[in-house]
Amino acid sequence: MWCTLVYSTTLLRNDLFHLLHKWSGSPCDEDPNVADVVPIPVVVEPDPLLRRWRRYKSNGFLQVSCNGGLNQMRAGICDMVTIARYLNLTLLVPRLDKTSFWSDTSDFKDVFDLEYFINSLRDEVRIVRSLPQMRSNVSVLPMPPRSWSSEQYYLTQVQILPLFRKHKVIYFTKTDTRIANNGIPVEFQKLRCRVNYEALRFAPHIKDIGDKLISILKSSSSFIVLHLRYEMDMLSFSGCTHSCSATEADELTKKDIHEHRKGQPGRRTVSPWLPKEEDYFYANSQKCLAPLTPEFGVAI
Structure with missing residues (x-):
């Protein structure tokens, strides 16, 4: 009895579907030369924390001190991750500027989600919290990389890369605008964007405060947030x-x-x-x- 009912319902549903489809006057039914619409596949991005570690022979360790305000430091971090990736370097967790603009003792882990930062980029670059014991006593070369540089400044055999092969640990004392905004490879730009929009997340306690503020603003009416930038x-x-x-x-x-x-x-x-x-x-x-x-x- 149930099988008959289900079968009858299925036939009725199919008949109604074909009848409605015929009434719709679809050009695909009238012209056999018109191809069927190909459905767009749904791309499910893998969990960043499940990505495999990228295995590579490191050419050295890169220490960086991010300078400027928080926005400049964030942009500098994106650049430094990209440089470390394409020079096959091991990146130390970036240091944040504490003196130029305000007396703030916050470290990277106090502002950003450090664990997520390290793990979400592990398929691109190796990020460590400190130098390994075997490198702790080596002489570190401090230098400010040239501003607005192209990728060639870092990748060619006569500029930055040979310095890493000689010194093994280099300390970039500045990170602001050290890579040009335009005219660089798409791969560079993609990785910078990935760091900016995915890997750099605020620390949980900061995110919680932000969520509360947004919730309060949404509970009353529409709102707009404006940064006047009049500084x-x-x-x-x-x-x-x-x-x-x-x-x-x-x-x-x-x-x-x-x-x-x-x-x-x-x-x-x-x-x-x-x-x-x-x-x-x-x-x-x-x-x-x-x-x-x-x-x-x-x-x-």
């Missing part, structure tokens, strides 16, 4: 003094903010490549090339 460093870098007082303009144009923080004010001008005429700064503002003031930001 002294941004103004100093852009060279825009429009709407600043005479005292503020003098401070931005005659002092290097970064050198001032190091106790060496006035060592060099902020942007020596920019014209110094006042009308240039006004024109820059009119072209929307200057940071928005808080008043304009709120209005937008």
Whole structure:
């Protein structure tokens, strides 16, 4: 009895399906030359923590000290992972800047999820917390890599790679903008993006606070989060003094903010490549090339 009922229901369902399909006037039914639509396969990404370790002979150890604000340090970490990957290096957990902008004692593990960072990239690069005992007493070569460099600066036989073969442990004292943003291989860009959007996750306690804040904001109504980026460093870098007082303009144009923080004010001008005429700064503002003031930001 149940078999008959199920069979009858199946036939009725198929008849209705074909009838509705005929009424729909599908061009695929009328033209035999039109191919059937090929379904797009659903790609299921593997769990990052289940990826296999990449096996390779390491050419040396790379220590890095990330400089700048948190955003600059994050971008620098993406670059350093990429450099370590394509030079077959072992990367030590990056050190975070604690002195340039604020007195913050936070280490990498205090800001980011260290375990996830190491394991999610294990199919690309080996990341360790410290030098092995056999390398702990070797002489470390400190150096700042050249800014805005292409991959050739690191990969060719006459620049960085030979130094690792000689010294085995190199300490990059700066990480900001050490790789050019454009004109580099797609593989480089892909790995940088993977580090940025997948491997670098906030530590659990920071993520929990963020989730709570988002939940509170969502519970009332729609909301928007806006970073005005109206800070002294941004103004100093852009060279825009429009709407600043005479005292503020003098401070931005005659002092290097970064050198001032190091106790060496006035060592060099902020942007020596920019014209110094006042009308240039006004024109820059009119072209929307200057940071928005808080008043304009709120209005937008």
